[in-house]
Amino acid sequence: MDVHTRRLRHFMALAETLHFTRAAEKLYVSQQGLSRSITELEHDVGVPLFTRTTRAVELTDAGTAFLRAARQALAALDSGVEDARRAHSKMSGVLRIGFFAASALELTPLIISEFRAHHPSVSPRIESYDLTDPSCGLRSGETDVAFLRLPIDLTDLNTEVLFTEPLVVGMTTSHPLAAQSSVCLSDLQDQVISAPSTDDARWRAFWTLRDLGVDEDSLPRIGRETATMDEELDNVAAGLTLSVSVSSMNRFARRASLVYRMLEQVPGSELCIGWRGRPTPLVEAFVAVAQKVRNEHADLVARIESGDSD
Template sequence: MDLHTRKLRYFLTVADKLNFSRAAEHLKIAQQALSKQIAELEELVGVPLLRRTTRSVELTPAGRIFLESARTALEALEAGAAAAEREGRGVTGTLHVGFVPGAALELTGAILEEFRGQHPNIALDLREFALEDPSAGLAEGWADVAFIRPPVTLSQLDFEPLFTEPVVAALAKTHRLAGRTSVRVGELLDEPIAVARSTDPAYRAQWSLTAFRGGGTARIIDTSSQTEEIGMVAMGLACSVTPAAVVRFLPHAGVSYVPVEDLPGSTLGIGRRRDRPNRLSDHFVAAARIVREKERAVIEAIEHPFACQKPIDG
């Protein structure tokens, strides 16, 4: 049976209105044309679907049965067309999002909310990675996108920056530099330095200050997490160099945080691999850009956290 969707829609409208005149007005066609379409539909089905008198229109028993099937068929067709359109535009499926501890700080929730609001049919699979993998799943191929802090050892990396925050030295309260308003890198080079254990050479070099050592070797104390790193600092076993967000997210009674004045800031953003293109990741980055523009005040606070120049006690 070769049924056109137009005939089915016309039939559903008449069945809803139970009046040819009102149905034709709703469909914006002539009543005569509507009557012709319904008659052709009944001929195709092989039985009367509507009982018409000069005063009323009602469904026949066969018409009531056909009505349910017609409605189901059209709803399924519309759902299928919508799903196909979303797939074609890359707005359905599952997006794997990796993140290191802290993710995008105060922007995390806003970015996820913006993305889910725009693309409710995309499922998000979120996974936190320890600092042993600063690529947050990109290197191993699990993550489609990830909140990361370069540098990471990954050649095929696209990176969308969100903000750049200052770097601080974490020092025991009893350390000789703990009372300073700022320190310079050169003042830290003779100190044992706590660095989260990682196989990524770029990460290790960044946070052990390799570029400033002139070929010298750092005295590194390996740790398994930033929490352990700060604990080592509090016990006076090492210092640590870390993004300023640690002041808000990992306060410690035994630690002072002092800005490092001659170190570049730490940039956090969204990374993805150029050799693994993913349309869904484009939408995620677009949502993050919207949030970045909306939340300028939040970003300003992240990027300039020190309202007064004094050491910050945890």
Template sequence: MEIHTRQLRYFVAVAEELSFTRAAQRLHVAQQGLSAQIRQLEKALDLVLFTRTTRSVELTAAGAALLEGVRSALTTLEAAVEQARVAQRRESDRLVLGYLEGAALTLTEPILAAFRAQHPGVTVDMRQFTYEEPAAGLENGTVDVAFVRLPFRADGIRFEPLFAEPLVALVPSAHRLAELPEVRVRDLLDEPLLGAATTDPVWNAFWELHDHRDGRPAPVVSRSSSLLEELHKVAVGVGVVLTVASARWMPFPRVRLLPVADAPHNEVTVGWRVDHETPLVRSFVDIARRVRDANPELVAGLEQPDLDDCTLPLHL
């Protein structure tokens, strides 16, 4: 049985007007087409809905019974459609932005300011994630776009690079390496290491220096969910940790920060799902790209930082 809402609306109009002529005028359709639709409805339902004479149109008992239910069904359908439209309007006026600790550092504020200026009616819902979820909500689709650090498992995710930050090692202030001006990767390979509280093998391989270990497992002694947790563990001598240069903006007692001269830089990007590239997502990515290109001094300060300058930037 195939019934269209148009036929039901036509039926209600005829039932209320008790005239095909007046119903056709009310619906702004041809009377012949209206009559054909009612006949099709009666055939689909296997019911006679109207008794017709040359002078009058009357509802049958079946038609009268159907009318009440159809009115209710059409009212419910219209309400549901309106609710869906409201939900869609709300969704189009909202962008969910995922990020890890630090987000895009000093580029975060100008990117968000430029986005809000271009989209004053859009709410940016910011959601912070820990090391447990390096994709910052992109993998499971709980965010629209995210500031993320590569690498991690990235099936179905695209990226726009913003900057690449140098790596540093955090060691206890009494550690044998603490007085060196810098260290190299080989200096860290046998150290008890603090890893991240994630099961993402790509993320762990990068931060645990797997490419330098000739297949040997990293001596991970503990796993953490945040930089603050790592700092506490380093301070009490649990292990050392590989992190990024912006960690200097969180000075911590009994922790020494050492540049790692030959380590790869860590790339910070804007990420989004290829199956969710909405107009707002495209606009956010375009704005992030423009802000990056318009602020070479900020990018240079992140890629070639002064590690002795621990002053927290005003807009972080």
């Protein structure tokens, strides 16, 4: 049996007044609506809860027993609601958020703004990281939650993927491959690409295309290791290397001397919210907000996943 709480409150009002008109006035409903609600409740319970005559309304024995249970149920529900509201209002403190490059792109300010609006007593603290720490502080415990690019070699890592972004290859405008609208793996065989300077082998393998399961001889050679995005772009601009990156680089790290070409037939980069172990209430709240923002901006996510640079 699934009894609506509205019917329980109608029942209690009538049980306390034993008068349809006064109970209806107390509840701000019509007398006909109250009568219908009581009849539906009796149908749900399966027994008469009141005796009705033209002169009086009385509880039946079953109604008296049901009244005790209804009071307990509604009291427990009301108490739970108040507990939840108190817990929400008391949610405060500092949430340390790991941040890398453009992180969630156009979604980032939307997520932070929405989180602050819903949890004004919480102070989000952005911690910025470079290519040396793809976990954005989660590995060391410096952050509570982070915007991450998968894959990452980290135990107890939990993630909520926000979108998957196409890979691109960055190069100078004068590079021979710049004349193509896109490139494939075979185009890169004799090229040199930069590598992130990190101890995370899985992350390094992804960004150097070493996790594709193809012969090493068919892959581009690895050139200089770089610790920051600016250092990587400087090497590309100098013509020393190419860069494997994501399509949003053309929006967030535009340089007049560089172009980005879509890398065909290669899995994209998953951008996620990540945390380690069991989430704290603050982390749960942040993840919930990120999910909400992602779902509410489906058109924006679709443009990101298509690689649209406009």
